[in-house]
Amino acid sequence: MTKKRSLMRSIAAAPHVFWAVLFIVLPLLIVAYYAFTDADGAFSFENILSLADYADIFLLSLELSVIATLVCFVIGYPLAYIIARSKPRTQKLFIMLLMLPMWTNLLIRTYSIMAILDDGGFLNQLLNTELHIIGTKGAVIFGMVYDFLPYMVLPIYTCISKIDKHMWEAASDLGCTPVRVITKVIFPLSLSGVISGITMVFVPSISTFYISQKLGGGTFELIGDTIERQFVTGALNTGAAISFVMMILIMISLTVMNRFGDSDEGGIIV
Amino acid sequence: MTYVTYHDIFCTCSCVRKNKADEEGNSKEMAKLIELRGISKSYDGEKVIDNMDLYIRDKEFITLLGPSGCGKTTTLRIIGGFESADEGELYFDGAEISNVPAYKRQVNTVFQKYALFPHLNVYENIAFPLRIQKVKENEIRERVTEMLKMVALSGFENKSVSTLSGGQQQRVAIARALVSHPRVLLLDEPLGALDLKLRKDMQNELKSIQQAIGITFIYVTHDQEEALSMSDTIVVMADGEIQQIGTPTDIYNEPKNAFVADFIGESNIIDGVMLADKKVKFARHTFECVDGGYAKGEAVDVVIRPEDVDVVPKERGMLTGRVTAVTFKGVHYEIIVDIDGFKWMIQSTDYVAPEEDIGVYIEPDAIHIMKKSKYSGKFGDYSSFSDEIDQLSDADAAEEF
Amino acid sequence: MKHLSRAYLVLIFGILYIPIITLIFFSFNAENSTAVFTGFSLRWYRELFASPETFEALRNTLILAITSASLSTVIGTAAAAGLYRMKNKILKSGIMSVTNIPMMNPDIVTGMSMMLFFVAAAGIVGISYDNMGFAAMLIAHTTFCLPYVILSVLPRINELGSSLSEAAQDLGCTPLASFFKVELPNIMPGVLSGFIMAFTLSLDDFVISYFVGSSNFQTLPLLIYSMTKKKVTPDMYALSTLIIVAIFILLLISNIRSSKEEEKRKRRKVK
Secondary structure: OHHHHHHHHOHHHHHHHHHHHHHHHHHHHHHHHHHOEOOOOOEOOHHHHHHHHHHHHHHHHHHHHHHHHHHHHHHHHHHHHHHHOOOHHHHHHHHHHHHHHHHOOHHHHHHHHHHHHOOOOHHHHHHOOOOOOOOOHHHHHHHHHHHHHHHHHHHHHHHHHHOOOHHHHHHHHOOOOHHHHHHHHHHHHOHHHHHHHHHHHHHHHHHOOHHHHHHOOOOOOOHHHHHHHHHHHOOHHHHHHHHHHHHHHHHHHHHHHHHHHHHHOOOOOO | OOOOOHHHHHHHHHHHOOOHHHHHHHOOHHHEEEEEEEEEEEEOOEEEEEEEEEEEEOOOEEEEEOOOOOOHHHHHHHHHOOOOOOEEEEEEOOEEOOOOOHHHOOEEEEEOOEOOOOOOEHHHHHHHHHHHOOOOHHHHHHHHHHHHHHOOOOOOOOOEHHHOOHHHHHHHHHHHHHOOOOOEEEEEOOOOOOOHHHHHHHHHHHHHHHHHHOOEEEEEEOOHHHHHHHOOEEEEEEOOEEEEEEOHHHHHHOOOOHHHHHHOOOOEEEEEEEEEOOEEEEOOEEEEOOOOOOOOOOEEEEEEOHHHEEEEOHHHOOEEEEEEEEEEOOOOEEEEEEEOOEEEEEEEOOOOOOOOEEEEEEOHHHOEEEEOOOOOOOOOOOEOOOOHHHHHHHHHHHHHO | OHHHHHHHHHHHHHHHHHHHHHHHHHOOEOOOOOOOOOOEOOHHHHHHHHOHHHHHHHHHHHHHHHHHHHHHHHHHHHHHHHHHHOOOHHHHHHHHHHHHHHHHOOHHHHHHHHHHHHHHHHHHHOOOHHHHHHHHHHHHHHHHHHHHHHHHHHHHHHHHOOHHHHHHHHOOOOHHHHHHHHHHHHHHHHHHHHHHHHHHHHHHOOHHHHHHOOOOOOOHHHHHHHHHHOOOOHHHHHHHHHHHHHHHHHHHHHHHHHHHHHHHHHHHHHO
């Protein structure tokens, strides 16, 4: 009876559970199915084994997205900190300024960088130079940083602005110089924001295909491009296998990172 | 309002009483550890502290006492280095420190909500200031262990601070503030969030810690009982100004104005007129008193503590009135008597029945004469029972919890 | 220190905005160039408005965003209400982690999985994939919007607690009536911000739409993608400018709304 009642109470969640099973879990199972079958539907490891051919692409994607994430962190943390420590009105203004590019379509943002950096683009016209930027690793990394920086700043900002303001005073009271207040107290307390920021930059960076298509100038193939190419050419089994492996790798690294973040964060006492 | 009998205070404080000359300003220069000269501070055009002068002696337990918004916490924050004054100077051990940042001051703070670092365990929280000073590991261990022992938290080293109770967090905060041997400890309503029983225990503990380590404690509270039972010196503040400085007994027995009289303990505050030295008229009756030095015919405030009023039979009373309410308070009865339309509060161990007509008798030394101030009349010229200040301190308490 | 941080803010935001500003600038170019400005003209806007393709894409995008945001708001709010009452902690966290998968997963994987699912579903039902256009997009968008709706509603419900709905039921409301009469009005800000979030996410989505979409259901991001495939003319800039302006207005409205709500809260606190 009581079990029935408690189930009844949460009946409102039923449509969602149904939806999630049908449209989240089932599609992922189908990806796994495709990854482990050949074009005729017979069970095979071939797709997974053939991924060895893409090892270089995997590594390149990893390299570029790790660098982009690090740059985002180095630029984004001070930015988030400065915003979080300014007056409430200033905070609102800058957060809005940060949201605008974030909500502007990625394609538009990426394309606008490309138009500036292109060989005959705005920058070269302006400086009257012939800098060749598009097609370099730097351009791709710049594109990732430009596109995803707000995703680093926002969670860190939220985290820092929630820290009890007495933490600054307590640390300073106990002998911390202004720099040490940050390194010894504020940074450890904002670690959960840093971790979600890193996640939110790293995941789209490693799986992007548009940025590398536009700013890579066709000289780069990242893992996202490979998946997209399989999709366009109809090689669904290989595409599924790459997606499957990428998903597993990302899930594992996210889990590890969240663990790492949790152990250090005991919740902020109010 | 928490209520304290005269005897309670006398017993707790007789041992720490200081001579009056000291308070009057004849004190030895060398004893001044902290000095505020003409400190003023405003927020958004509103003056929180107004031209404040105050000195604090080495090794004393001084309490800034007042209702919320009186400027006591701001004063503490200026001493701690978290705020800077708009005007005036702050001296520490003879040197101006107005512009010295908090981390360079030999002053540590126990924050109202403790401000323990949630990412560190108990041991690391206490070790924090030592690590900043790069103290050697074995000395850190020694000093943290000693501190944990002092606050009775041995064995809690590896606990996460978020799992501790309020009282335990409080102790960690005290240990963390004391471990680096500051010259002064600032305490900002540190017991505000604890329940009554725990608060009493911690009062005793804080006092004995202060006596054991022998440093200056500057304590901020809105709780008069806390102030009376712990302090060597009390600074009563209201509206950004110091109303009175003195030992707890002085403050209680010789309140300087109606605000102090009303804020500290219970009191009947009555309008009076000085007829001559040691003669005052109030409630249509002339009384002998012990105060002098007032002009003839000067209007004054007269304070009479409820426990100093004796209940006598109607015929023998200096004043007579009708009892309107009697409440049993454990040690005594609280009797409200209507005398000529003014309600007096009397505390007596003898029962009288409501509606009974009684007489009251007041000894000359129970009559305290105060000069008129801007607080005169603000708190009524009758017993302070259930008046504004109760609401004030209630609001204060509500804000804290 | 203050000057330094101000300079830093200006520098970073400058870099962040230069591309957007040049894009808006060149949308008014008279010539067919995105690098050399020859004169002010509204030519590209005129051309944009003359093309029926743009309007169809705009219409599709809005229809999709409104329907998927509404659907995910309804399902998500109900789910949040149900999850709040769920006693079984393991089941609850299990549901939450499944819900969050589309949020954690790279869009490209979600898109791929959805596409494979619809191919399989079309095969089973026996219709051609192209005919599923809108339905497939609606399902896909609702799915990736759901976690955001739940995440914005659930904290509100937690904050509200169960005492209000208990009081309503004590006064004679059925559980359903107490939800609609008491709980829903109080969690409305969360529901609304969930809806806005879902709406913007749907509007903005390219990757998943790219995988799931079929040729007969073009949205704006897909249109932009196909425009940038060729040599870009400033009409794409004109389109982008209009989108940016629309987002700016939306942001402004939601910002004003939230600060108004905050003020209300503050005033309540003072009282």
